Amino acid sequence: MKNVLCETLGVEFPLFAFSHCRDVVAEVTRAGGMGVLGIVSMSPEQLEAELSWIDERVDGKPYGVDLIVPSKFIGKSEGDGRAPDPAQVLAGLPEEHRAFAAELLKASGLDPDIPDADRIARMRSGANMTAEGAHAMMDVAFSHPIKLIANALGVPPKEMLDRGKAEGVPVAALVGTKEHAIRQASAGVDVIVAAGGEAGGHCGSISTMVLVPEVVEAMKDFGNRPVLAAGGIVTGRQMAASMAMGAAGAWCGSVWLTTAEAETNAAVKAKMLTASSSDTVRSRARTGKHSRQLRSPWTDAWEREGAPDPLGMPLQSLISEPALARINKMADAGHEGAQALATYWVGQGVGLMNEAMTCRQVVEGFMEDFAGAHETLAACFD
Amino acid sequence: MKNVLCETLGVEFPLFAFSHCRDVVAEVTRAGGMGVLGIVSMSPEQLEAELSWIDERVDGKPYGVDLIVPSKFIGKSEGDGRAPDPAQVLAGLPEEHRAFAAELLKASGLDPDIPDADRIARMRSGANMTAEGAHAMMDVAFSHPIKLIANALGVPPKEMLDRGKAEGVPVAALVGTKEHAIRQASAGVDVIVAAGGEAGGHCGSISTMVLVPEVVEAMKDFGNRPVLAAGGIVTGRQMAASMAMGAAGAWCGSVWLTTAEAETNAAVKAKMLTASSSDTVRSRARTGKHSRQLRSPWTDAWEREGAPDPLGMPLQSLISEPALARINKMADAGHEGAQALATYWVGQGVGLMNEAMTCRQVVEGFMEDFAGAHETLAACFD
Numbered sequence: 176m177k178n179v180l181c182e183t184l185g186v187e188f189p190l191f192a193f194s195h196c197r198d199v200v201a202e203v204t205r206a207g208g209m210g211v212l213g214i215v216s217m218s219p220e221q222l223e224a225e226l227s228w229i230d231e232r233v234d235g236k237p238y239g240v241d242l243i244v245p246s247k248f249i250g251k252s253e254g255d256g257r258a259p260d261p262a263q264v265l266a267g268l269p270e271e272h273r274a275f276a277a278e279l280l281k282a283s284g285l286d287p288d289i290p291d292a293d294r295i296a297r298m299r300s301g302a303n304m305t306a307e308g309a310h311a312m313m314d315v316a317f318s319h320p321i322k323l324i325a326n327a328l329g330v331p332p333k334e335m336l337d338r339g340k341a342e343g344v345p346v347a348a349l350v351g352t353k354e355h356a357i358r359q360a361s362a363g364v365d366v367i368v369a370a371g372g373e374a375g376g377h378c379g380s381i382s383t384m385v386l387v388p389e390v391v392e393a394m395k396d397f398g399n400r401p402v403l404a405a406g407g408i409v410t411g412r413q414m415a416a417s418m419a420m421g422a423a424g425a426w427c428g429s430v431w432l433t434t435a436e437a438e439t440n441a442a443v444k445a446k447m448l449t450a451s452s453s454d455t456v457r458s459r460a461r462t463g464k465h466s467r468q469l470r471s472p473w474t475d476a477w478e479r480e481g482a483p484d485p486l487g488m489p490l491q492s493l494i495s496e497p498a499l500a501r502i503n504k505m506a507d508a509g510h511e512g513a514q515a516l517a518t519y520w521v522g523q524g525v526g527l528m529n530e531a532m533t534c535r536q537v538v539e540g541f542m543e544d545f546a547g548a549h550e551t552l553a554a555c556f557d
Numbered sequence: 558m559k560n561v562l563c564e565t566l567g568v569e570f571p572l573f574a575f576s577h578c579r580d581v582v583a584e585v586t587r588a589g590g591m592g593v594l595g596i597v598s599m600s601p602e603q604l605e606a607e608l609s610w611i612d613e614r615v616d617g618k619p620y621g622v623d624l625i626v627p628s629k630f631i632g633k634s635e636g637d638g639r640a641p642d643p644a645q646v647l648a649g650l651p652e653e654h655r656a657f658a659a660e661l662l663k664a665s666g667l668d669p670d671i672p673d674a675d676r677i678a679r680m681r682s683g684a685n686m687t688a689e690g691a692h693a694m695m696d697v698a699f700s701h702p703i704k705l706i707a708n709a710l711g712v713p714p715k716e717m718l719d720r721g722k723a724e725g726v727p728v729a730a731l732v733g734t735k736e737h738a739i740r741q742a743s744a745g746v747d748v749i750v751a752a753g754g755e756a757g758g759h760c761g762s763i764s765t766m767v768l769v770p771e772v773v774e775a776m777k778d779f780g781n782r783p784v785l786a787a788g789g790i791v792t793g794r795q796m797a798a799s800m801a802m803g804a805a806g807a808w809c810g811s812v813w814l815t816t817a818e819a820e821t822n823a824a825v826k827a828k829m830l831t832a833s834s835s836d837t838v839r840s841r842a843r844t845g846k847h848s849r850q851l852r853s854p855w856t857d858a859w860e861r862e863g864a865p866d867p868l869g870m871p872l873q874s875l876i877s878e879p880a881l882a883r884i885n886k887m888a889d890a891g892h893e894g895a896q897a898l899a900t901y902w903v904g905q906g907v908g909l910m911n912e913a914m915t916c917r918q919v920v921e922g923f924m925e926d927f928a929g930a931h932e933t934l935a936a937c938f939d
Contacts, residue, residue: 352834352835353833371766384788385904406766412802415934418933420794452768453736453762526763527767548802552934555560
């Protein structure tokens with residue numbers, strides 16, 4: 176395909192697959208798209224192993240990585256850029272939140288007791304969100320032939336921008352408003368991922384249909400910096416629609432969750448395949464920031480009047496993630512209460528994800544749909 | 558343009574302009590699109606005058622009308638389909654809501670006292686929402702050469718569907734979910750307007766980018782009944798994007814509000830031209846159902862904790878509309894407090910509406926943008 180990102184990144188088809196699963200990343204890259212590995216919860220050692228695994232499988236085709244370094248980090252030791260002391264962080268978790276989560280587990284017949292060790296294990300992402308942690312991760316990432324490095328929240332740290340420039344690796348960043356896009360481009364970000372409010376995971380409230388043309392327009396002042404459309408996109412027709420509005424490609428996360436290669440929990444996968452677009456909720460109760468996820472009695476409980484107000488990031492995750500890990504594990508083991516509660520991040524596009532496929536089938540389906548969309552528009556001018 | 562709606566409705570370019578203003582309707586129709594007059598707040602006599610005025614100006618080119626007949630109507634006399642007694646409705650307005658609105662007016666230096674007559678005048682729409690009222694309105698509408706009749710909330714009454722069929726006038730209906738689209742198509746609705754959550758006025762929560770392909774897919778079981786995309790669309794590129802996803806055209810409301818022909822309050826028009834896509838709010842505080850509007854201190858106040866819970870439809874409008882009419886009138890007269898409070902329904906697309914234009918300029922801009930979007934996609938295959 177003739178496209179700015181095909182030229183600069185060496186990708187055949189500008190479909191970007193954000194995934195925490197190396198199999199998805201490698202398969203999408205092999206099929207002609209570009210896998211981007213979410214690495215925030217990995218240790219540097221694990222990252223090294225994952226990227227080596229991918230390198231062995233992609234025959235030099237392009238892939239990337241995605242970190243999260245938020246501009247505000249609660250619990251960061253003042254100024255020194257190092258990870259906070261786990262015991263200190265744990266001591267700051269309010270009893271109200273612990274008890275609310277425990278009560279929900281108990282009411283569904285699950286063990287309500289979350290050991291400290293489970294919460295501490297979740298602080299890995301927190302460590303990677305500090306300057307020191309991000310530095311170690313970038314050391315590993317840049318020692319592999321990555322073709323893109325993305326930052327999922329806020330303006331990337333200066334180190335990421337500088338090293339990206341030095342290594343010739345474009346830096347991408349996710350934004351939910353035009354104003355953020357301008358800030359990112361001003362800071363030197365090369366590729367803007369404009370993520371609409373219908374996106375799974377962290378998201379704003381402006382829809383993809385409005386945000387993409389708004390950001391594309393704003394990028395005219397920045398040499399038409401390429402914009403990837405994200406949010407709700409799970410088909411090649413939607414990708415074509417975004418590109419008709421000026422996007423240089425599509426950035427998708429949700430659509431890979433139900434693929435054969437994804438390590439998505441089986442109960443959640445089954446729910447996603449039958450869910451409609453109305454079955455998601457945008458809530459602060461999972462991470463402290465607004466993120467969109469599958470609705471379940473778990474998310475409903477946190478949205479109800481009287482539920483504890485979500486904590487800041489990353490504290491809320493220390494409440495939610497260990498509990499949800501237990502829920503999803505027990506759901507896979509056949510526990511009915513857990514199956515009801517089970518949930519994961521997903522966008523409104525889940526309503527269009529009705530068939531389990533391989534990653535290659537998804538990529539090829541996108542290519543076919545994209546061509547179909549072009550023909551549909553062309554037919555208007557016949 | 559070659560398109561199913563161009564063929565069946567005789568429109569040159571499948572861009573539908575929903576407006577309460579006859580000038581907009583006539584001008585869009587004259588420019589090659591299709592104006593659709595919102596008639597819910599008119600009397601049959603006024604409707605007769607408006608449609609005659611339009612007939613004189615459009616040289617037989619197609620236009621339509623839009624009524625609101627909700628499936629649930631609060632205050633409707635049980636079973637007889639007649640409008641409720643105004644005095645009885647007024648008596649049902651809680652003091653809490655009256656006082657809250659009055660306090661907001663007073664705090665901005667405006668007269669807080671709303672005469673009963675102002676509220677009663679607002680019940681016109683209520684009357685049109687009854688079977689008897691809708692019947693009288695349809696008598697007038699079908700005596701003019703309308704080419705489309707739309708119902709903005711819920712499944713149209715059987716009378717509308719029957720008369721539409723008898724007169725050869727397609728019936729359209731607005732939906733916010735795939736499930737509603739299926740219900741509408743099953744009832745016999747000819748054209749489905751799929752309105753995303755970014756739309757101005759009444760709207761659901763599913764985004765246009767997801768809803769349009771979902772509804773298009775669902776309509777395969779109904780002989781590919783045509784779907785109009787609505788919600789956030791204010792440019793031809795977004796229209797092309799929607800049509801790339803299978804829509805038969807675009808239904809737009811917001812984009813006409815800032816045109817020269819629109820009777821939009823001047824203060825509100827000025828706000829819209831500078832607003833970003835983040836400056837809208839989806840709230841129940843104006844009509845009792847979720848509707849999207851320009852954010853202002855007025856809407857903020859109703860969203861705050863402790864504000865009265867919105868009443869049902871149409872009671873909430875009897876609180877909000879007379880107050881907002883006063884606010885917008887005083888805003889135009891130069892009252893600063895009123896200018897701050899002033900608001901009107903508008904979608905997130907307001908962020909892309911940055912220039913005052915005539916309706917013809919908007920339609921021609923759409924046509925040009927549409928062609929540009931097609932070229933952009935075509936260039937991918939060069």
